[in-house]
Ligand SMILES: O=C(O)CCC(=O)C(=O)O
């Protein structure tokens with residue numbers, strides 16, 4: 001399966017004017033904590049700021065670390081409704097990431113945790129500075145990259161998590177921030 005078949009980018013899903021307002025609201029009104037996670041005995045600081053919001057009863061672990069669930073904010077709810085209406089799919093949770101500058105990143109992974117079910121569709125939005133979203137095949141020697149620009153909606157179809165990993169590498173040349181929202185449907189326990 002080619003990644004191109006399992007990824008779709010809609011540029012300017014949000015207009016530039018809308019993005020400016022949304023980005024500002026996330027910086028001013030959203031509470032962005034520093035997160036730590038453990039692997040074995042070791043504790044690491046997440047190289048970006050992150051919050052997790054979900055409907056009641058929905059729990060999610062990221063690399064075996066249970067995320068603290070926060071309620072939906074009016075800002076997130078408005079964006080959720082627009083994405084759901086466009087895709088005609090319902091989501092019950094969102095992972096919000098703030099990459100403060102190019103030093104913040106996300107390492108190679110697939111969002112293939114069992115609680116996302118067999119065929120997860122993830123809708124991912126970008127506000128702010130463009131970053132390169134890289135992907136590499138889990139078994140074959142194949143890789144690629146798309147630039148996620150301000151206001152872009154990236155749709156990751158189920159095959160993408162099954163067959164590919166993705167990452168955002170650090171880029172010390174980038175001095176400004178990017179917000180990313182990944183809407184997910186977690187299966188209730
Ligand atoms: O920031 C992005 O575009 C990707 C974030 C991501 O992969 C994740 O939160 O699982």
Ligand SMILES: [Fe+2]
Nearest residue numbers: 109110111166
């Ligand atoms: Fe991811």
